[in-house]
Amino acid sequence: MTKIAVVALGGNALTRLGQAGTADEMAVNAAAMAASVNEVIEAGWRVVIVHGNGPQVGNLALQQEATTMVPALPLALLNAMTQGELGSLIAGAINAHRGPGTAVALVSHVTVSPTDPAFSAPAKPIGPFFTREEAERLAATRGWAIQPDSGRGFRRVVPSPEPAGVAELGAIRALAEAGHVVIACGGGGIPVTGTGTVDAVIDKDRAASLLARLLGAQALLIVTAVDRVMLDYGTPQATGLDTLTADQARSYLAGGQFPAGSMGPKIEAVLTFLAAGGEWAAITSPGLLAATVTGRGRGGTRIERSQALSGGEHQLAI
Secondary structure (H helix, E strand, O other): OOEEEEEEEOHHHOOOOOOOOOHHHHHHHHHHHHHHHHHHHHOOEEEEEEEOOHHHHHHHHHHHHOOOOOOOOOHHHHHHHHHHHHHHHHHHHHHHHHOOOOEEEOOOEEEOOOOOHHHHOOOEEEEEEEOHHHHHHHHHHHOOEEEEOOOOOEEEEEOOOOOOEEOOHHHHHHHHHOOOEEEOOHHHOEEEEOOEEOOOOOOHHHHHHHHHHHHOOOEEEEEOOOOOOEEOOOOOOOEEEEEEEHHHHHHHHHOOOOOOOOOHHHHHHHHHHHHOOOOEEEEEOHHHHHHHHHOOOOOOEEEEOHHHOHHHOOEEOO
16 A cells, blocks of 8 residues: 655745745755655655745735735735745656656645634734834725734734645545645645635644545654754753654643644644544654654654554653
């Protein structure tokens, strides 16, 4: 039986910290990501990729504010535009390894409930920072919800509802079974209800976890900026973890080790995947992805269902 891995790539892996997000920068970063993904394919896995788009959709939102000569577009279309942009970059980089037409980028729609509590409590910041005066003007003229963000100014906030389904699931499954590397649910997917698209942002890791469950994938691989999951992150006592059980990850999450603004959503996505029958998951950096999957060399953090580890003990990175 062919093994399927859903790989979740952060938007920050394509526009890295300190970069402006030029086309050349994103192309170089996509090439590095494709090399890591290709090693996973070479190890015998079929791969479906979900990518973030935070920096890119933020830049596009800023461009929307830079001129009054053309009408600004809604968030749902900005998501579609960045899905095409990043999907093209990633597909081209993978095809450079595996031949033209191997990778297929699919603009995807994710279904959400119109009664999701997130719609009454927008909290997900997107786009650029504004002064108070700019924020108040945009709130009045566009109906945006605006909140201060970390003392650096004001940003638009939008709902981030729980993804419930993937409209293009059948196409994704068929393409993956045909041997293609499928790039889907970019930026978490375009959120839709029964009445059409909505201005919201789906968490990319939640979308990847959902897609992995729907496809019956064996592994969920979350690629991020750190090599391993850390306990006491940001302190002198910080300790990296090589392996975790689901029970241990759940306990650490409940104990506040994984904050909502950083590692928390990734751990939650992993736990949901494992609880639904996924075999294992990993959280690591691009450079350690292949080693984590193959077990050859020092890898990132691998998270197993509790019974998969003898003795149920995690291993600390040295």
